[in-house]
Amino acid sequence: MLHVFGVIGKVLGTFLLVMLITGIILACFAMAYIKQVILPQAHLDANFDMNLTSTIYYMDSSTGQYVEHLSLHGSENRELVTYDQIPQNLINATIAIEDERFLTHNGVDWKRTLNGVLLMFTGKDIQGGSTITQQLIKNVTQYDDVTVKRKILEIFTALDFDATYSKEQIMEWYLNYIYLGDGCSGVATAAKNYFGKEVSELSLAECASLISITNNPTLYGPNSSIRITNEKTGEVTTGRERNKERQELVLWKMKELNMISEQEYQEAVAEELVFTRSEDESKPTTIYNWYDEQVITDVINDLMEEKGYSQTLAENTVLSGGLKIYACVDTRIQSIVESVYYDQNSLKLPSKKGQDIQSSIVIIDPQGNVVGLAGALGSKDANRVLNMASGTVRQPGSSIKPLSVYAPAIELGLITPASVYADEPVRVLNGKNWPLNNPQTYRGDITVETALEVSSNPVAVRILEEMGAETSFNFVEENFHIDLEDYYLSNGEVKNDYGSSQLALGGLTHGVSVMDMAAAYSVFPRDGTYLEPRTYSKVTREVNGVEEVLLDNTNTEGEVILSTRTTYYMNEMLKNVVTSGTGTAARISGMTVAGKTGSTTANNDRWFVGYTPYYTAAVWVGYKTPERIYANNNPAAVMWQKVMSQVHEGLANKDFTEASGLTTVQICKDSGLRATDACRSDPRGDRVMQVSVFPEDAPAENCGSHVLVEVCTESPIVDADGNAVSGLYHLAGEFCPREANEAQGITQGTVTSIGVLTGNTGDSQYTKAYLESQGSCTVHTSETKPEDPTEYDPSTFRLEDQSTWPTQEQWPGFNPEDPSTYPTVSTEPSPPPTTEPTDTPEPVITPSPTPPPEETPSEEPYIPAGG
Incomplete structure (x- = not known):
């Protein structure tokens, strides 16, 4: 054994x-x-990046302080909070339900870990046993494979991590990282989403409800739409009911661990949870307004340009980089823009093909801030859609003229507002006069000021060609910062923007954006300084607890591109466009407005770019797919007025910067030179205008266009229908009486027709050549014999009544100051008749004048009878 x-x-x-x-x-x-x-x-360093929510701030005009405006986020919506901002009740609730020995273990709860190992040996999945530290590590490393190696690595990483960092740091990171459903990452975002509060403001009951979600956000989220039916009882529970059940479990656990008292427990259980949305209310989708979307786009583009970021990295940084973006929006102005532009009924012009009319607007203040914008007309139902204020270009038509023709020509000293050019065809193209005006009339010689006011196409072309297309091209690109096309190959044809049609008439190869037009025009009220338009002033982010500037857009010095001489002239002329020219629809009662209209040849695009001393705004109107616009007025000016009249409510009227050292001079409208008497006696009326110019721009020469000619006012010139042409008479002939003659100032006729005229040619008949072609007076064709004076009856004379006085022909020597010359009737009796004739006649007695007394001659003028 x-x-x-x-x-x-x-x-x-x-x-x-x-x-x-x-x-x-x-x-x-x-x-x-x-x-x-x-x-x-x-080993795991705690320098892991959390996807953080970025925030757009705007300045509250009433306080001058920046306030939070909008939160941006990508796949994760997260805001960071520090440990001291987290309520102790929330920390305790987390420990109670997630890891009750968190404060005492070294990163691994060995009791729970051994339980997990036993589950492994029984053939079950390795689960449970994870501490808060392990869960954080699992979340930040994003390893979710359940293997022995993974579990061992997680344990040792937790031990190392716990030895490296404090419990407070680990808890802070965990609560900032966890997912809490409804698109919320971190307790700060979840607190605002579910309860509409800062996390520091949560009550005990709300803390327990919030942390209950972590177990399974799909099931325990208060806004979960999942309904679960109990197989035994048939009871159906909602997400809100399941959240309440788990909340009470958390509270009971907290009481068991002596984190709260019995009374606190009872009060928290009884507290009604008030959520921001009703149970069946879906979470609203955040649709960015046009301005916010522009800010996002601009920051992304600037990160790519200035920092060299890729498109993907720039977008992720903006949406999930925890950026603070300080926007330049004026919320009052933006709300006005939206009230007009979100309403499709603000402009009803359906196209022939059934398209709704579209429009966009950009408003800029004197500091270069974009204070309001809209990228389309009608409701905005989606994000990152086509923005027609900045994301598209359209042909500007005549609204380009101040930028490409008039401002550079004045700046270069080629013209002044008083310069005169011919509003007549420049040349014949394909058998037709070019360019046409709209309407198709020509006005003859007109001043630059008038040409801009009426939007003369020929004058713009003449000035451009005198200046040179290349000069204009470079000026627009380099000074107004508008990109033009210098080479574009389309279907084998080379196109560019160096021609008169492009630069003088606005038919650009591609076009220009509303944003760029607003920025360019804002130079005029800013006295010649160009500022790049900005939607944000700076972008910052927190690095190691310090807020650092990532993008700085605060430069407001700008670039001086025009002299004050040029801007003064442009402001004065563009004011006339609104007061009496093509832009009258944009007038604002009690406010100084200047601007320019624009329309393309096919009338597919309509523009109004206008400004006041307060703001500049550009408006485009057209169809998304270009079609002809049929409207009685300029719809862009109408939309401009609808918005800007509200923007300027309550603002005192003021003018643009006044120029000093101006001189006033009278010039002739037809020559631009100093006016003469001939200019004042033009048959069309006084052709003299008074202008205020800088001394160096005052003309030195007298008008040579007008000459004085003698006409007979009794012989009017008639047209083909026999109607008298206003103010025109035949030249005086040799037989015309002096009293019918009149000296008129007639132009020499500097405008010469170059081809087939289209429509009315303006005042071409008011020229010397035209009068000469009509010949001399047709009334007085021969000498007339003077008539004998009517015999005067002296008995009718009354000194007190001038109408009874005789003329000198009737009573020679009559002088109302000399009684001896008064007409008298003879008082001598007539001799008696004789019966026999005599050869010697009786003498006739006539009154003889009495010599006047000697006295000092009268200073009163001589007044003839009947005068």
Whole structure:
């Protein structure tokens, strides 16, 4: 028997020895594996990036302080909070339900870990046992494979992490990182989403409700739409009911761990949870307004341009980089823009093909801030859609003229507002006069001021060609910062923007954006300084607790591109466009407005770019797919007025900057030179205008266009229908009486027709050549014999009644100041008749004048009878 036991003992000993040796060998292998494989991967630095919500701020005009306006986020909506901003109740609730020994273990709860190992040996999944530290590590490393290696690596990483960082740091990171459903990452975002509060303001009951979500956001989220039916009872529970059940479990656990008292527990259980949305209310989709979307686009583009970011990196940084973006929006103005532009009924002009009319607007203040904009007309139902204020270009038509023709020509000293050019065809193209005006009339010689006011196409072309297309091209690109096309190959044809049609008439190869037009025109009220339009002033982000500037857009010095001389002239002329020219629809009662209209040849695009001393705004109107616009007036000017009249409510009227040292001079409208008497006696009326110019621009020469000619006012010139042409008479002939003659100032006729005229040619008949072609007076064709004066009856004379006085022909020598010359009737009796004739006639007695007394001659003028 002893032998048997001895054998058994040897076997057992051998087995145990083998097991021991095997265990030692395995332990050695395990130690080697841990040392060589696990430990090198076990260290984790806490410099992991969390996807953070970026925030747009705007300045509150009433306080001058920046306030939070909008939160931006990509796939994760997260705001960071520090440990001291987190309520102790929320920290305790997290420990109670997630890891009750968190404050005492070293990163691994061995009791729960061994339980997990036992589950492994029973053939079940490795689960449970994860501490808050392990969950944080799992979340930030994004490893979710459930393997022995993964579990071992997680344990050793947790041990290392806990030894490296404090419990407060680990808890802060965990609560900022966890997902809490409804698109919320971190407790700060979730607190605002579910309760509409800052996380620091949460009550005990709300803290327990919030942390209850972490177990399974799909099931325990208060806004979960999932309904679960109990198979035994048939009871159906909602997400809000399940959240309440788990909240009470958390509170009970907190009471059990002596984190709260019985009274606190009872009060928290009884507290009604008030959520921001009703149970069946879906979470509203955030639709950015046009301005916010422009800010996002601008920051992305600037990160790519200034920092060299890729498109993807720039977008991720803006949406999930925790940026603080300080916007330049004026919320009052933006709300006005939206009230007009979100309403499709603000402009009803359906196209022939059934398209709704479209429009966009950009408003800029004197500091270069874009204070309001809209990228389309009608409701905005989606994000990152086509923005027709900045994302498209359209042909500007005549609205380009101040930028490409008039401003550069004045700046270069080629013209002044008083310069005169011919509003007549420049040349004949394809058998037709070019360019046409709209309407198709020509006005003859007109001043530059008038040409801009009526939007003369020929004058713009003449000035451009005198200046040179290349000069204009470079000026627009380099000074107004509008991109033009210098080479574009389309269907084998080379196109560019160096021609008169492009630069003088606005038919650009591609076009220009509303944003660029607003920025360019804002130079005029800013006295010649160009500022790049900006939607944000700066972008910052927090790095190691310090807010650093990522993008700085605060430069407001700008670039001086025009002299004050040029801007003064442009402001004065563009004011006339609104008061009496093509832009009258944009007038604002009690406010100084200047601007320019624009329309393209096919009338597919309509523009009005206008400004006041307060703001500049550009408006485009057209169809998304270009079609002809049929409207009685300029719809762009109408939309401009609808918005800007509200923007300027309550603002005092003021003018643009006044120029100093101006001189006033009278010039002739037809020559631009100093006016003469001939200019004042033009048959069309006084052709003299008074202008205020800088001394160097005052003309030195007198008008040579007008000459005085004698006409007979009794011989009017008639047209083909026999109607008298206003103010025109035949030239005076040799037989015309002096009293019918009149000296008129007639132009020499500097405008010469170059081809087939289209429509009315303006005042071309009011020229010397035209009058000469009509010949001399047709009324007085021969000498007339003077008529004998009517015999005067002296008995009718009454000194007090001038109408009874005789003319000098009727009573020679009559002088109302000399009684001796008054007409008298003879008082001598007539001799008696004789019966016999005599050869000697009786003498006739006539009154002889009495010599006047000698006295000082009267200073009163001589007044003839009947005068």
